[in-house]
Amino acid sequence: MSLPPPTAVLEGGRKAAIQSRRKNLTFDKVSFMAVFLGIPLAIYLVFVIWPFLQAFVYSLTDWSGFSPNYKFIGLDNYARIFTDDQFLKALSNNVILLIIVPLVTVVLSLVLAALVTVGGSSKGQVKGLKNSSFYRVVSFFPYTIPAVAIGIMWGQIYDPSGGLLNGALNALGLNFKDYAWLGNTNTAMACSIFVIIWGFVGFYMVLFIAGIKGIPAELFEAARIDGAGRFRTAVSVTIPMIRDNIQTAYVYLGIFALDAFVYMASLFPNAGGPENSTLVMSQQLFFTAFQRGQFGMATAMGVILAVATLLFSGLVFLVNKLTGGTDGGRL
Amino acid sequence: MNVQQSFARRGFLRGALATAVLAPMGGALASCASGGTTTTGPTGTVSDTNPFGLADNSTVDAVIFKGGYGIDYVDFAGSIFNKNHQGSTAKISPSTAISTELQPRFAGGNPPDLVDNSGAQSIGISTILDQLEDLQPVVDAKNLEGTPIKDTLYEGVLAPGTFNGKLVAINYVLTLFGVWYSASLFEANGWAPPKTWDEAFELGEKAKAKGKYLFLWGKEAASYYLELALSSAIKEGGDEVRVALENLKEDSWKHPALTKVFEALDKHVKAGHFKPGGSGTAFTAAQAQWSNGQEALLYPSGSWIENEMKDQTKADFKMTGAPVPTPSSSPKMPYEALHSGGGEPFIVPSQAKNKAGGKEILRIMLSKDAAANFAKTKLAPTVVKDTVPADGFGSTALVSQTKMLDAAGKNVFNWQFLDLYGMNKDVLVVWNAFLDGKSNAAKLAEDMQKMSDKIRNDSSIKKVEIK
Numbered sequence: 001m002s003l004p005p006p007t008a009v010l011e012g013g014r015k016a017a018i019q020s021r022r023k024n025l026t027f028d029k030v031s032f033m034a035v036f037l038g039i040p041l042a043i044y045l046v047f048v049i050w051p052f053l054q055a056f057v058y059s060l061t062d063w064s065g066f067s068p069n070y071k072f073i074g075l076d077n078y079a080r081i082f083t084d085d086q087f088l089k090a091l092s093n094n095v096i097l098l099i100i101v102p103l104v105t106v107v108l109s110l111v112l113a114a115l116v117t118v119g120g121s122s123k124g125q126v127k128g129l130k131n132s133s134f135y136r137v138v139s140f141f142p143y144t145i146p147a148v149a150i151g152i153m154w155g156q157i158y159d160p161s162g163g164l165l166n167g168a169l170n171a172l173g174l175n176f177k178d179y180a181w182l183g184n185t186n187t188a189m190a191c192s193i194f195v196i197i198w199g200f201v202g203f204y205m206v207l208f209i210a211g212i213k214g215i216p217a218e219l220f221e222a223a224r225i226d227g228a229g230r231f232r233t234a235v236s237v238t239i240p241m242i243r244d245n246i247q248t249a250y251v252y253l254g255i256f257a258l259d260a261f262v263y264m265a266s267l268f269p270n271a272g273g274p275e276n277s278t279l280v281m282s283q284q285l286f287f288t289a290f291q292r293g294q295f296g297m298a299t300a301m302g303v304i305l306a307v308a309t310l311l312f313s314g315l316v317f318l319v320n321k322l323t324g325g326t327d328g329g330r331l
Numbered sequence: 332m333n334v335q336q337s338f339a340r341r342g343f344l345r346g347a348l349a350t351a352v353l354a355p356m357g358g359a360l361a362s363c364a365s366g367g368t369t370t371t372g373p374t375g376t377v378s379d380t381n382p383f384g385l386a387d388n389s390t391v392d393a394v395i396f397k398g399g400y401g402i403d404y405v406d407f408a409g410s411i412f413n414k415n416h417q418g419s420t421a422k423i424s425p426s427t428a429i430s431t432e433l434q435p436r437f438a439g440g441n442p443p444d445l446v447d448n449s450g451a452q453s454i455g456i457s458t459i460l461d462q463l464e465d466l467q468p469v470v471d472a473k474n475l476e477g478t479p480i481k482d483t484l485y486e487g488v489l490a491p492g493t494f495n496g497k498l499v500a501i502n503y504v505l506t507l508f509g510v511w512y513s514a515s516l517f518e519a520n521g522w523a524p525p526k527t528w529d530e531a532f533e534l535g536e537k538a539k540a541k542g543k544y545l546f547l548w549g550k551e552a553a554s555y556y557l558e559l560a561l562s563s564a565i566k567e568g569g570d571e572v573r574v575a576l577e578n579l580k581e582d583s584w585k586h587p588a589l590t591k592v593f594e595a596l597d598k599h600v601k602a603g604h605f606k607p608g609g610s611g612t613a614f615t616a617a618q619a620q621w622s623n624g625q626e627a628l629l630y631p632s633g634s635w636i637e638n639e640m641k642d643q644t645k646a647d648f649k650m651t652g653a654p655v656p657t658p659s660s661s662p663k664m665p666y667e668a669l670h671s672g673g674g675e676p677f678i679v680p681s682q683a684k685n686k687a688g689g690k691e692i693l694r695i696m697l698s699k700d701a702a703a704n705f706a707k708t709k710l711a712p713t714v715v716k717d718t719v720p721a722d723g724f725g726s727t728a729l730v731s732q733t734k735m736l737d738a739a740g741k742n743v744f745n746w747q748f749l750d751l752y753g754m755n756k757d758v759l760v761v762w763n764a765f766l767d768g769k770s771n772a773a774k775l776a777e778d779m780q781k782m783s784d785k786i787r788n789d790s791s792i793k794k795v796e797i798k
Contacts, residue, residue, distance in 0.1 A: 062791060064458040066437040080791065086757075159616060160608025180611025183550060183767060269551045270451060271759035274610055274767075290430040291753035293458025294791065 052306075058299040065295030077300035087301065089276050090284045091308075093189070094258050097280070098312065100193055101200075101260075102253035106246060109201045112139060113208035114234045118220055126220040136209065140202040147199065151266025154195045158182050182267060185277045192278050196263050200256075204249050211242035247320050254312045258305060261286070281305050375687070380415070382472040382694070383687035388418040391688030393445040394433060396453070397425035399638055400504065400675065404705045405447070408696040411475075421692060428452040437462065442680035445689035448500065449675045455753050456500065456676070457793055463499040464679040469690050470498070475698035483697070485736065487743040488714040491673040494747070494795050501693060502673020504705075505712045507634045507652065507732050508558055509669065514649035514727060516625060524629070524653035526666050528563075528595035531629075531656050535604035538628050545599060547606035547627040549614025553762035554755060559631035560596060562655045562670040564588040565744055569663035577748045577797040579787040584780040591658035593772035600768050610763040619643040622650070631655065635674065637728035638710055650728045652735055668742035669735055673714065712736075747797055752786045 059077055063070035081087050116132035129135070142150065157164045158181040169176040181191045215238070223233050239246070261282040264273070272279025281301060289298035377384040391412070395402040402425045409421035424443075426432045430452045436442045437459060448454050470481040470489065485505055492500030512524060520541070525531035535545035548556060565573045568588025575583035599605060606627055609617055618636070620626045622644040630636070637650050644650065654666055662668075677696075679689040695701055702715035710726045712719050712733070723729030736743075749755065761778040764770045770778070786792055 065434055066454060066459045067462055068438060068440055076791070080789075155613055156616075158611060159613070160611050161606075161620065162616065178606070178608035180608040180767070183608065183610025183612075183763065269613075271551070271756050271763075274760070274763060276760055287753070287756050290434070290452060291455055291756065292792070293455040293753070297791070 055299045055302055055306075058296055059303045060300075061296045062294075063296040063299075064293045065289060065298075066293060070296065073296070077297045078304075080297065081300055081304065086272075086276060086279065087281070087284055090272070090279045090281045093276075093278060094260070094280050094308075096189065097193065097196075097257040097260055098254055101196055101257040102250050104193075105197050105200050105204055105253055106249055108197065109204035109249075110208055110234075110239070110246070112201065112205045113212055114230075114238055116205075117209055117212045118233065118238065119230055126217050126224070136206065139205055142199045142201070143203040145199070147262040148266045150195060150199050151263050154191075154198075155182065155267055158191055183274055185274045188268075188273045188277050192263060192267055192273075195267065196257075196260065199263070200253065204253075207249060208242060208245060211245040212238055215241045243320070247316060251313050251316050254316065255309050258309050258312065281308075379473060379477075381691070383468065383690045385416060385419065385687040385691050386685070387416075389685050389688055390419065391421045391445065391685050391692060392443040392683075393421060393423045393447075393689065393692060394426050394429070394443045395423055395447040396429050396449040396675070397427050398450050399635055400705075400709050400711075404701070404708065405692070405696070407704050408692055408701045411695050411701065412692055415475075415695070416691070419688070421688070430454045437680065437682075440682050442683050443689075444679065444683040444685045445692055446678050446680065447503075447675050448678050453676075455751070456494065456678075457751050457795055459678075459680070460494055460497075460499060460793075460795070462681050464681050464683075464686055464690070466492070466498045466501055466679065466690070466693070469501065469693050469697070472690075472694055474694065475700070480694065480697050483716055484714050485671075485712075485716055486741055487671055487745065488673055491745050491747060492676055494751075494797075500676035500678045501697070501714070502676045503696060503713055504674035504709075505634075505714050505736075506672045506674045507669055507735055508562060508632070508672065509634075509652040509654055509735060510559070510629045510631050510656075511636055511650055511652050511728070512629050513622075513625065513645070514651040515647050516628070522628070525656045527660050528592070528598075528656050528658050531595070532598060532602070532604075534628065535599055535602060539603070543625070544606040544627040545604040546629055546631075547617050547621055548609035548766055549612050549617030550610050550763055551759065552614035552617070552632075553609070553766055554749075554758045555631045556596065556766060557749075557758055557762055558633075558670065559655050560589070560592045561746065563657050564592045565670075565746075566655070566664040566666070566668050567591065567657045567659060567662045570744065573744060573746055574798070576783070577746055579748065579752075579783045579794070581784070581787075582780065584776045584783065588658070590772065590776065593775050595658060596765075597772040597775075600766060605766055607767075610767045622648060633672070633674070634711060634728065634732050637726060651731045652728060653731075654735060654739075664742050664744075667735070667738040667740075668744065669739040670745060671736070671739070671743040672745050747795075751795060752792065754782060754786070757782050 058070075060072050060074060061070040062073050062076075112135075116128040116136055118126050118128065120127040120129050120132070145153075156162075160166060160178045160180045160183070163181075165181065166176045166179060181187050219237055219241070220233060223237050228236065259282050260280045264278050264280050264283055265286075267273075268278055272283060282305065285298050285301040285305070288294050288301065375381060375384050375386040391409075393405060393409070395405045402423060405423050409423045412421045413419070427450065429446065429448055429450055433442065433446065433454065437454075442462075448456070470479075470484070472480060474480050474483065488502060488505060489498055491502050492498055510524060517523065520537075522534060522537065525534050531545065538545050546556075561573075561576070564586065565588075568586055572583075572586050572588050575586065606617075606620065612620075618630065618632075618640055621630045622636075622640040625645060625648075634652065637644075640650075654669060657666065677693055679686050679693070683689060696705075697713075697715055699715070699718070702713045703718045705711070705713050706718040707724060710724060710729050712729070719729055719733055721730075723733065749758065758779075761770075761775065761782070765775045787794075
């Protein structure tokens with residue numbers, strides 16, 4: 001194997017370079033392309049694109065999941081799903097999550113992030129509240145606990161007879177003896193949403209803190225000199241400057257809200273909560289596939305879930321653009 | 332070092348790296364495509380000691396659900412297998428999620444030789460019915476002691492594994508259903524387990540006077556009360572109740588016997604005989620409130636309950652089982668009649684490479700030594716008779732099980748439709764609401780009927796006729 005000496009490449013004109021690039025498909029070049037272009041592309045095709053296509057194909061079949069045989073039944077699965085009241089219930093629960101979880105989490109973590117970075121004393125250097133690093137660490141704790149553990153832990157806290165919550169409420173003199181927070185339709189969803197937000201706020205707070213730290217301190221100082229209070233600073237300086245971070249957080253949280261499997265499955269094992277009030281699409285998918293043995297139907301649910309996720313991300317980008325976002329944002 | 336050499340080596344390394352990365356991918360692709368091929372392994376000579384023609388020097392791949400019973404009882408049978416068939420080995424692997432773990436192997440035509448299809452994530456049996464071996468030869472074969480296995484089994488234990496007349500699963504553990512109570516507590520208060528729902532109501536009032544409840548439940552186990560209701564109604568109305576439900580008949584949930592039971596339960600709910608808050612309580616916590624806190628008198632469950640709550644049962648609790656009460660004092664089946672199901676259904680997939688090996692391990696498990704070992708270590712009877720001594724290894728629950736079984740004789744029944752059509756998730760929703768007092772007897776029957784109708788009318792769900 002031979003390579004032209006390095007100087008030869010530099011001396012040759014542009015035309016020669018192109019020619020030599022075309023002609024000299026040496027093993028080195030080919031293997032370089034194979035490793036850095038071919039392999040990633042192949043992996044992407046085999047493990048991302050191909051399963052997507054496969055899933056769509058399976059969604060058109062009556063595959064049971066446990067046998068190699070299936071036959072095509074067209075769009076029957078989709079027709080069934082959209083007339084199935086349970087799936088529609090699950091879909092509407094996901095929509096509730098989609099509306100509430102990202103909004104509350106983003107607002108809450110933004111407020112907390114602003115407080116620990118720029119919410120401190122209005123004299124002197126721009127800084128956060130006292131002991132802000134302590135708050136930062138503490139609020140990040142929940143994110144380090146696995147979601148399943150969070151679900152089990154909160155299941156215990158919400159326990160009607162021995163739970164921490166009812167114990168505290170009773171100690172305050174309120175009569176909450178045997179009130180099943182997760183067993184009543186009017187509280188089950190709210191309680192689950194609380195758990196999810198509790199688990200996520202810390203992480204997004206840290207994300208926003210990083211964003212805010214990237215804003216030059218002069219901007220805050222200038223705003224302060226102009227007489228802007230803390231709220232005005234947050235709305236007019238902080239939020240516009242970390243708009244992209246917020247959009248990213250919103251999309252991630254939305255994708256999560258459309259899934260929410262782990263939290264719901266650990267808070268309500270084997271079922272969808274009281275009157276299916278916390279049933280989510282991914283749970284219905286799981287039950288359909290592994291308990292009912294209807295993988296064809298389950299993959300169709302998966303396809304719907306994927307489409308819903310794409311639609312949501314598109315919507316967030318669109319809203320950001322319409323409200324004057326910079327370049328449509330970056331993920 | 333020579334520059335050219337160095338380059339050559341680098342090129343070689345790159346090439347090697349590329350092949351290393353690509354090779355397993357090619358393998359993965361090849362294995363994706365290989366689904367559906369049937370392989371029949373080599374067979375050995377059939378004899379009395381080798382009734383299924385196990386090949387010499389073969390390996391048996393068994394995947395066993397690792398739940399309350401662990402897998403050591405299969406390991407026990409595996410070591411006998413290794414001893415009896417020199418050169419062959421049994422590979423026993425545990426799994427806590429049978430369905431998700433084995434789905435690719437079934438779909439790929441490469442299932443294990445023996446599967447204990449149990450646990451919350453078991454494979455819905457109706458989806459794999461036509462991919463399972465007929466296990467009749469196993470029960471027809473002689474056990475290690477030389478007696479045909481079918482002569483050593485309890486009454487009715489093969490029914491839960493028989494679908495469309497084919498024995499596809501052998502349930503290894505005998506499970507009895509009933510209401511469980513603390514014999515010491517009942518004795519101290521002069522109470523007796525109720526035989527009718529009227530007696531149950533009286534007992535509920537007495538419990539209330541003592542500041543206790545009659546029943547309690549946990550959110551994942553609300554379905555235990557469906558089991559209680561079905562047992563009671565089948566005893567009251569006879570086998571026709573069961574057959575109609577099994578085959579998802581119209582109005583099968585509105586049978587008078589079921590209506591009476593639902594109304595009796597409703598009366599208990601409305602009278603506050605159920606500990607409130609069950610729909611938000613984890614079932615293990617709820618069960619501990621019964622076995623340790625003694626907040627409720629009765630708990631309907633399967634006979635696994637003693638083993639399950641072993642660490643959380645009050646000392647001197649003396650857990651004892653009794654048949655479930657019936658609406659009238661003259662039910663069609665005697666009070667002693669029992670819902671006897673099976674636990675741990677063992678299956679042998681038709682596409683397995685060493686089916687003979689899977690069957691052989693089953694045969695060993697159904698022989699005396701392995702069955703006696705199970706009863707002794709797990710304090711639960713297998714489907715093999717006479718493995719529990721009179722003192723039940725010191726367990727009151729085990730003694731009461733043997734008594735209940737003997738009293739029931741041939742009056743045992745079982746149903747399959749709940750598992751067959753994967754109804755558990757929907758059942759939980761309906762029953763949690765009912766036990767919580769948010770619905771009533773009529774609505775309960777309505778909800779259950781709707782669930783049954785939905786399955787019947789769904790042409791995508793394969794139906795199995797059950798007699």
